[in-house]
Amino acid sequence: xxATESRSGLSLPHYPLPxxxxxxxxxxxxxxxxxxSPSQPPLALRQELTEVTGPLLGQERVVxxxxxxxxxxxxEPIGQRIIVSxxxxxxxxxxxxxxxxxxxxxxxAGRYRHEVDRWxxxxxxxxxxxxxxxxxxxxxxxxTTIKPGAYPWSNHYNAWRPAHIHFxxxxxxxxxxxxxxxxxxxxxxxxxxxxxxxxxxxxxRERLVSSFSLEQTEADWALAFSxxxxxxxxxxxxxxxxxxxx
Ligand SMILES: [Fe+2]
Numbered sequence: 001x002x003a004t005e006s007r008s009g010l011s012l013p014h015y016p017l018p019x020x021x022x023x024x025x026x027x028x029x030x031x032x033x034x035x036x037s038p039s040q041p042p043l044a045l046r047q048e049l050t051e052v053t054g055p056l057l058g059q060e061r062v063v064x065x066x067x068x069x070x071x072x073x074x075x076e077p078i079g080q081r082i083i084v085s086x087x088x089x090x091x092x093x094x095x096x097x098x099x100x101x102x103x104x105x106x107x108x109a110g111r112y113r114h115e116v117d118r119w120x121x122x123x124x125x126x127x128x129x130x131x132x133x134x135x136x137x138x139x140x141x142x143x144t145t146i147k148p149g150a151y152p153w154s155n156h157y158n159a160w161r162p163a164h165i166h167f168x169x170x171x172x173x174x175x176x177x178x179x180x181x182x183x184x185x186x187x188x189x190x191x192x193x194x195x196x197x198x199x200x201x202x203x204x205r206e207r208l209v210s211s212f213s214l215e216q217t218e219a220d221w222a223l224a225f226s227x228x229x230x231x232x233x234x235x236x237x238x239x240x241x242x243x244x245x246x
Contacts, residue, residue, distance in 0.1 A: 020200050022238050027198035031155045062100070067133035069105075069145040077127035079108030079146030083216055083224040084165065084182070088139045091233025095139030102132040102168040103143060110149030110163075119152055144222065150189055162189035162196065169229065178239045182227050183209045199238045207237050 026037035070076050084103075088096040106112050106129060111121040113128055127146065135141050148163045164181045183196065190196060190205075199205045207230070216224030229237045 021204050021234070021236050023195075023198040023200070023240065027194065029194035030198050031194075033198075062132055062134050067131055067141075067143050069127065069129065069131045069143065071144075072128055073126040075126045077107065077124045077146050079124075079127075081144070081222040082147050083142065083144055083218065083222050084210065084227065085140065085142040085213075085216055085224065086210075086227040086229060088135050088141065088169065088229045088231065090231050091236070095135075095137075096231060097135055097137045097139050099135050099139075100132060100170040101135065101141050102170075103130070103145075103165050105129045105145065105148040105165040106151055106163075108146050108149050110151035112151075117151075121149070121151065147184070147223075150187075155194060160189050160192070162187040162193050167229065169231070178231065180229070180237055180239045181208060184225060185209055185212060201238075204236075204238045207235070 024037075025033065027033050065071055070081060088099055088101070090096055104112075106117075107122075107124045107127045109121040109124070111117055111119065111123055113123060129148075131143050131145065133141050133143065145165070148165060150160050150163050153159050153161055162183055164183050167180050167182055169178045169180075170176065181195070183190070190209075196205055196208065199208070210225040210227035213224045213226035216226055218224070231237070
């Protein structure tokens with residue numbers, strides 16, 4: 001761990017990412033990385049007071065309905081109701097409490113409620129696909145949602161993304177934000193997905209796949225998937241180098 005000092009004299013810890021755990025900026029099979037990956041080495045920028053101190057979205061801005069994506073409209077959305085839960089851990093296996101987790105996902109038909117998503121799958125008036133919650137004192141989180149569908153994308157002919165949920169985690173400041181994706185077990189599209197396959201370590205790829213959790217299911221109500229997120233170290237959950245809309 002190194003510290004980055006700001007002009008204010010405050011400093012943020014900086015944690016270098018192991019190169020063989022996280023995906024590279026450039027992965028030609030993932031076509032858009034060719035045009036957006038940097039051609040020059042990164043420059044370290046001095047951080048201002050704004051980046052170092054926040055503002056952070058804390059508990060006071062998060063309400064219980066934010067973590068139940070099936071209750072945010074007049075009626076329930078179409079789809080398989082699921083519970084997604086887990087724990088956020090640091091490199092020593094310690095729980096990370098009070099951290100904001102945001103998720104976004106496609107609906108059961110595989111379509112996002114977003115203006116650039118125009119493929120001919122139905123929108124669901126009762127599903128926005130956005131959720132957020134804070135981890136509790138043991139670093140645990142829990143969302144209720146519906147299982148997202150697979151969707152086509154323009155990376156190559158007949159390209160389909162495996163079903164997934166996007167996750168964003170905030171640390172102590174905006175500059176520590178981490179973004180990744182959670183997958184569902186045994187998806188036949190894994191083999192053909194260059195985003196998942198851009199992660200160099202096969203074990204790292206598997207760390208993005210949730211597990212079916214019978215003990216977290218609710219009888220006559222919802223299936224459940226469990227997924228822990230490790231922020232740093234050799235067992236880290238692979239994170240994206242920048243936010244990706246896919
Ligand atoms: Fe996506």
